[in-house]
Amino acid sequence: MKFITEFRRSELAQGLISQIHRQSKTSVRFMEFCGGHTVTIFRYGIRQVLPKTIDMVSGPGCPICVTANADLDKAIALSQIPGIIVATFGDMLKVPGSNSSLEEAKAGGADVRTVYSTMDALKIAEDNPNKSVVFLGIGFETTAPTIAASILQAEEKGIKNYYVLSLHKLCPPVLRAILDSGELKLHGLICPGHVSAVIGSRPWEFIARDYGIPCVVSGFEPLDILQSVDMLVNQVESGERRVEIAYRRGVRPEGNQQALRLMEQVFEPCPAQWRGIGEVPDSGLKLRKKYQRFDAALAFDIAPGPTYEPAGCICGDVLRGVKTPADCQLFGKACTPQYPVGPCMVSSEGSCSAYYLYGGGFER
Amino acid sequence: MCLAIPALIKSIEDKEAEAEIGGITRKISLWLTPEARVGDYVLVHTGYAINVLDQKEAEETLSLLEQIARLAEEKG
Numbered sequence: 001m002k003f004i005t006e007f008r009r010s011e012l013a014q015g016l017i018s019q020i021h022r023q024s025k026t027s028v029r030f031m032e033f034c035g036g037h038t039v040t041i042f043r044y045g046i047r048q049v050l051p052k053t054i055d056m057v058s059g060p061g062c063p064i065c066v067t068a069n070a071d072l073d074k075a076i077a078l079s080q081i082p083g084i085i086v087a088t089f090g091d092m093l094k095v096p097g098s099n100s101s102l103e104e105a106k107a108g109g110a111d112v113r114t115v116y117s118t119m120d121a122l123k124i125a126e127d128n129p130n131k132s133v134v135f136l137g138i139g140f141e142t143t144a145p146t147i148a149a150s151i152l153q154a155e156e157k158g159i160k161n162y163y164v165l166s167l168h169k170l171c172p173p174v175l176r177a178i179l180d181s182g183e184l185k186l187h188g189l190i191c192p193g194h195v196s197a198v199i200g201s202r203p204w205e206f207i208a209r210d211y212g213i214p215c216v217v218s219g220f221e222p223l224d225i226l227q228s229v230d231m232l233v234n235q236v237e238s239g240e241r242r243v244e245i246a247y248r249r250g251v252r253p254e255g256n257q258q259a260l261r262l263m264e265q266v267f268e269p270c271p272a273q274w275r276g277i278g279e280v281p282d283s284g285l286k287l288r289k290k291y292q293r294f295d296a297a298l299a300f301d302i303a304p305g306p307t308y309e310p311a312g313c314i315c316g317d318v319l320r321g322v323k324t325p326a327d328c329q330l331f332g333k334a335c336t337p338q339y340p341v342g343p344c345m346v347s348s349e350g351s352c353s354a355y356y357l358y359g360g361g362f363e364r
Numbered sequence: 365m366c367l368a369i370p371a372l373i374k375s376i377e378d379k380e381a382e383a384e385i386g387g388i389t390r391k392i393s394l395w396l397t398p399e400a401r402v403g404d405y406v407l408v409h410t411g412y413a414i415n416v417l418d419q420k421e422a423e424e425t426l427s428l429l430e431q432i433a434r435l436a437e438e439k440g
Contacts, residue, residue, distance in 0.1 A: 001370065001386050002370060002372070002405065003370035003405055003417055003422060004369075004370060006422070006426055007426075011433055012426075012429040012430065012432075012433050014433065014436065015429065015430075015432045015433025015434070015435070015436040015437070016429065016432055016433075016436075018436035018439070019432055019435070019436055022436075022439065034366065035365065035366075036365075036366055036367060061366075062365060063365045063366075064365060089365070089410070091365060116410065116411060117393075117410045117411025117412070118410065118411070119391075119393060119411050120411075138365075139365055139366070140365070140366055142365075142366040142368070142409055142414060143365070143366070143409065143410060145396050145412070145414070146393075146395075146396070146409065146410050146411070146412040146414075149393065149395040149396060149412065152395075153395075192366060193366075194366040194367075194368045194407065194409060194414065195366060197368070197407060197414050197415040198414060198415075220367075223429060227425070227429065230432075246425075248418065248421035248422075248424070248425055249417050249418045249419075249421045249422035249425065250368075250407055250415055250417060250418075251415075252415075256396060256397070256414060256415055258395075258396055258397065258398060258399075259396040259414060262395070262396065347365070349365055
C-alpha cells in the first residue's frame with residue numbers, strides 16, 4: 001500500500017540500524033509517548049536491534065489506558081439509564097471499571113453499540129429519535145476534532161438526541177506533569193505522529209527548551225521509528241536539543257489549522273484525571289457554554305457510586321514509564337488480553353498488551 | 365487509538381469523499397481537510413481525513429534513507 005510498504009523496506013532499515021550503532025556512544029533512555037509507536041516497536045522487534053546504549057521506555061500515549069476508573073464508571077452508569085444508547089469505539093468495551101465493563105453491561109441488557117466513527121453515532125441518533133445517543137468522547141488531540149465536527153454536524157442537521165461524554169485528554173500538559181515529577185530521567189522523546197498531525201510540532205518545543213530533551217515527531221512504520229531514533233541519537237551526540245519532524249509526509253510544524261479551529265470552537269481546556277498520574281491542569285477538554293446542550297455529563301444524572309482500583313495492578317506506574325509490564329505480579333497470569341485486570345492489557349495499544357502479544361523486551 | 369491510515373480520494377461531494385483504503389472504498393469526511401482534492405492521499409482517523417499526505421516530503425524522506433543505506437554499505 002502506498003505510503004506504507006515503502007516505509008517497511010528492510011534494506012533501508014538495515015542502513016539506519018548500522019548508522020545508529022555507529023553513532024550512539026552515550027547511554028540514553030528514550031521514551032516513545034504513543035501507544036501506536038509502542039506497537040510498531042514491539043511488532044518489528046526494534047528494541048532488539050538497537051545498541052545496548054539505547055534504552056526505550058513506553059509512555060502514557062494510550063487514551064483508553066489513561067482514562068481514570070471514575071470516568072469509566074460514569075460511562076458504564078450512563079449505559080444503565082433507560083432510553084440511552086451508548087456509542088463507543090470498540091476498544092472501550094472490555095475495559096474494566098470499578099465493578100464491571102461496558103461489555104458486561106451490554107450482556108446485561110444495556111444498549112451499547114460499537115462504532116467506527118462519530119458519523120455512525122450520528123446516524124444511530126437520527127434512526128432512533130425517541131432515544132438519547134451518548135458518544136464516549138475518549139481520545140487525544142487526534143480524535144477531539146472529529147468529535148467537535150460531530151457536534152457541529154448535529155447542530156447543523158438539528159439532531160437533538162446526540163450527546164458526548166467528553167473525556168478527552170491533551171498530550172503536552174501531561175508530558176510536562178511527568179517531566180516535573182522528576183521520577184524519570186529522559187534523554188529523548190519520540191513525539192506522537194497523529195496527535196502532531198493535528199497540533200503540529202510547535203507545542204513540543206517547551207520540552208527541548210525547558211527540559212533540555214531532544215524531540216522527534218515520528219510516523220508509525222518501522223522505518224519512521226528507526227529514523228526518529230537515529231535523529232535523537234544525532235541530537236544527543238552533537239549536544240543539540242530541538243524539535244525535529246521525521247514524519248514529514250504527515251506532519252507540518254503548524255499542524256492542521258482547520259482541525260484546531262473546530263476543536264477550539266467546541267471545546268475549552270479543563271483539568272482532567274489521568275490514571276496513575278492524577279489530576280493534570282488544562283489537560284482535558286470540556287464543551288464550551290454554547291454547546292453545553294450536547295454535554296452528557298450535564299444532561300443526565302450520572303451516579304456511578306464509589307470507585308475501586310484493581311488490587312495488584314500497576315498500570316499507573318507503567319503509564320508513567322517507571323515500571324514495565326514485566327514488573328507486574330499479575331502480568332500473563334491473572335491478567336491477559338482475554339481476562340484483563342487493567343486497561344493497558346485491554347487496549348491494543350497498551351504496553352501490557354504489546355508485551356503479551358509480541359514478547360521481546362523481557363530479555364533486556 | 366490514534367491510528368490513521370493513508371487513503372486515496374476518488375471523488376468528493378460537499379464535505380464527504382469516497383476514498384480507497386487498501387483496495388476497499390468507503391465514505392470519509394472532509395470536515396477537517398477542506399483543502400483535499402481528488403487524487404490526494406489523506407490520513408484517515410475514525411472516518412475523518414485529518415491531514416493531506418505530502419507526496420514530495422515522502423519521496424525526500426525515502427531518498428534520504430536510501431542515502432543512509434548506501435553510506436552504511438560503504439562503511440561496512
